[in-house]
Amino acid sequence: MKIRTILATGLAASVALALTACTGGGAPQGGGSADGEITGEITFQTWSLKNDKFTPYFEDVVAAFEKEHEGVKVNWIDQPAEGYEDKILQQAESGELPDVVNLPPEFAHELAGVGQLIDVKKESDIIDQYVEGGLEAYTFDGIEGTYAFPWYLGTELNYWNMALLEKGGITEAPKTVDEMLDAASALAKVGERTISGVPGPKTLQVLLTDQGAEYPFIVDGEFSFDTPEAVALVERYAELYKEGAVSPEALQNAGVANDNIDNFNKGTVAWxxxxxxxxxxxxxxxxxxxxxxxxxxxxxxxxxxxxxxxSVSANSKNPAAALAFAEFVTDDENQIAFMKLAAGFFPGTVKANEDPSAFAEAAQNEQQKAATDFAAQQMATARVPGAPGSGYVDSMEGYAKQQIALAITGEISAKEALQKAQDYANENASE
Incomplete structure (x- = not known):
């Protein structure tokens, strides 16, 4: 199972236009209220999770909720992986958005902007139990409120080939970006490479925050990538390339999914x-x-x-039941049970992450246990990279990586690469 993402450039904008047309305006705020009695019939929609592995789980969750609330009937439906974006648009346009629905941040943003979703921060009494970064992912500029309960989460860690690092006299894994860059330079002097992938704007944001620099991503409503700090960091990568610290495969495959991991697995790069x-x-x-x-x-x-x-639909005929079920699906107990099936992901509540041994698969290797513990700890501080709800999609990141790769090899300047990346993002965001 993979974390679902919005892949088509400009799709979020088309969703917003279509929904604005069908709702007759589209004020920049969510709608609905979850007051009332917990009763009635509701529909719960998941995304590509109806299979031998997950179906028994969802059937048990529905049965447990219906037993706890005898006046409620929950109809669980699932949509296939392909075409989910179009399906959500069709449902919203026709006024048939499910009462409780699994949404990625980009879709929640567009639906919230035209009053299609309930503000769970306003309506829920338990909102402070959820991971802060997850809530921030569903809190959008210009729209008051929060529009989903965080459900299943992922993050990234640093992995190091210590055998290569030791060739450069480095006996401990770098803990900061500056230490990593210095290590890359040291390894280059002995003919070893460290850099396994090209950074795009999202990665630059992460690296720059470690260096104490802000990377706003959006300024005055437009994507903005060519900050002085970002230019300097790309120029540092270019210097490291000249020294021999950057893998040729990283440059050849810039923008290819998981290229850095495949590169690392060859044993020829240190990070x-x-x-x-x-x-x-x-x-x-x-x-x-x-x-x-x-x-x-x-x-x-x-x-x-x-x-x-x-998320919870603002047009639900039984909003109290819908909100109660959304809280139930995402409570500590049910999230832990779900993560036992969804290996590599983490719960959306603070308490559930306190003991990863309650849901993570038993580690087969010592470093796997360490990775699980690190990831659980990161849930308190991790944030969605980029600018959630901005319409920045994978194709924009891929194009940016290609331009930055050209800057690293010296074919264009770092500033030109970042400017081209931001221009491309801004042009395609308005389509």
């Missing part, structure tokens, strides 16, 4: 970022000979957060 279950589920399977050399540390700066949430 990569990857998810919390990388050790057991990837490294042990694809590069087992590297296991003794690899160690894990927490992520840099504002560690990245990936999030899926549960």
């Amino acid at each position: 990569t970022t990857a998810g919390p279950n990388y050790i057991d589920k990837n490294l042990a399977v694809n590069a087992p000979t590297l296991l003794p050399s690899v160690t894990v540390t927490s992520g840099f700066g504002n560690q990245p957060l990936f999030v899926q949430g549960i």
Whole structure:
């Protein structure tokens, strides 16, 4: 199972236009109220989770909620992975958005902006039980409120090939970006490479916060990537490339998903970022000979957060029941039970993350347990990279990485690369 993302450039904008047309305006605020009796029939929609692994879980959750609230009937439906964006648009346009629905932040943003979702921060008495970064992912500029309960979360950690680091005289894994950059330079002097991937704006944001710099991402309503600090960091990467610290594969595959991890697995670079279950589920399977050399540390700066949430329709005929069910699905007990099935992800509540052994698979390797613990700790501080709800999509990040790769090799300047990246994002955001 993968964290779901919005992939099509400009799709969020088309959703907003269509919804504005069908709602007759689109004031920048959410709507609805969850007052009333917990009773009636509601529909709960998930995204590509109806299968042998997850179906029994959802059937049990529905049955438990209906037993607790005898006057409620919950109809669980699931939509396939492909075409979910179009399905949500169709449902919203026709006034048939499910009462309780799994939404990524970008879709929640557009639906909230035209009053299609309930403000759960206003309506829920238990909102402070959820992970802060997850709530922030569903809190949007210009729209008062929060529009989903954080459900299942992911993050990234740093992984190091200590055998390579030791060739440069480095015996401890770097803990800061500056230490990583210095280590890369030291390794280059002995003919070893450190950099396994090209940073895009989202990664630059993470790296720069570790260096104490702000990276606003959006200024006056437009994407803004070419800050002096970002230019300087890309220029540092270019210097490291000249020294021999950057892997050629990183540049050749800039913008390709998981290129940095595949590169790291070859054993020719000293550093990569990857998810919390990388050790057991990837490294042990694809590069087992590297296991003794690899160690894990927490992520840099504002560690990245990936999030899926549960939203409540503002047009539900039984809003009290819908809100109560959304809270039930995302409470500590049910989140822990879900994470036992969703390996590598973490609960959306603070308390559930306190003891990862309650939901994480038993570690097959020592570093896997360390990775799980680091990831659980990061839930308190991790934030969605970029600008949630801004319409910044994967194609924009991919294009930016390609331009930054050109800057690293010296074909264009760092400033030109970042300007081209922001221009591309701004042009496509308005389509």
